[in-house]
Amino acid sequence: MTDVRSEIAANVWKITVEVGQAVEAGATLAILESMKMEIPVEAPRAGTITEVRVAPDDRVAEGDIIAVLD
Template identity: 55%
Template sequence: MAETTTVRAEIGASVWKITAAAGAAVGEDEPILILESMKMEIPVSAPHAGTVVEVLVAEGEQVEEGQAVATLRR
């Protein structure tokens, strides 16, 4: 059975750009989305290779530290 992982934001920030849509295959450490805080871009990367099941946020949305932003299937 496929394992699903919840990907979480490491900091509170704004979602600047979503780089991998649902259904996209991603490699380990490949960015799923990019957060922006104080003019810095912070990538949120896949913890392992897999397929993006769902992106739980939208561009421009504010996220909190620890908030689930995507799910990934191994």
């Protein structure tokens, strides 16, 4: 299991994957918004999404878990 965390404090703009979905390394899992920029949260490795912990418009802090990868 790998926790994919936000590297920054930001607002969640979009979730681009679903639980159960297989993803490649580097795939965009969610897009955050900070200082008017779209900041993708990328999969650190290939795997299957087992959990998505945030929803659009959530405020996340640096280090918050965005999704969990199996």
